Amino acid sequence: xxxxxxxxxxxxxxxxxxxxxxxxxxxxxxxxxxxxxxxxxxxxxxxxxxxxxxxxxxxxxxxxxxxxxxxxxxxxxxxxxxxxxxxxxxxxxxxxxxxxxxxxxxxxxxxxxxxxxxxxxxxxxxxxxxxxxxxxxxxxxxxxxxxxxxxxxxxxxxxx
Numbered sequence: 468x469x470x471x472x473x474x475x476x477x478x479x480x481x482x483x484x485x486x487x488x489x490x491x492x493x494x495x496x497x498x499x500x501x502x503x504x505x506x507x508x509x510x511x512x513x514x515x516x517x518x519x520x521x522x523x524x525x526x527x528x529x530x531x532x533x534x535x536x537x538x539x540x541x542x543x544x545x546x547x548x549x550x551x552x553x554x555x556x557x558x559x560x561x562x563x564x565x566x567x568x569x570x571x572x573x574x575x576x577x578x579x580x581x582x583x584x585x586x587x588x589x590x591x592x593x594x595x596x597x598x599x600x601x602x603x604x605x606x607x608x609x610x611x612x613x614x615x616x617x618x619x620x621x622x623x624x625x626x627x
Contacts, residue, residue: 474585
């Protein structure tokens with residue numbers, strides 16, 4: 468399964484939509500948003516791509532009540548998880564959180580195949596040793612180039 472990881476969209480509907488559109492064209496089957504959406508209506512631009520969107524709120528919480536309502540709408544692709552989320556995709560355990568220090572700690576447990584975070588607005592891929600001595604616990608700081616001159620990008624990750 469190929470996934471799109473984005474974070475810190477801060478109400479920028481145009482760039483968030485462009486990143487997910489590009490990811491879908493490259494075969495992404497789901498989207499992970501690692502927080503700082505701010506206004507829940509920002510996520511409405513993703514409905515047309517018909518990809519499941521797993522989202523947490525980050526430190527810019529915005530309107531949590533309406534985020535919950537958006538996720539509960541019939542036919543919504545949004546799965547709002549709160550401040551962090553643990554779930555399974557393609558038989559792999561995933562954990563998403565906004566803060567890098569929290570993500571690093573969760574990756575070190577060895578309980579997850581993929582740990583993703585945002586917050587610091589820079590992309591990074593890191594393999595983190597874990598206490599269970601298994602080849603698990605990859606932490607990814609997810610960010611697309613929302614503020615630079617380059618076009619939006621996302622992390623295409625294969626879960627195999």
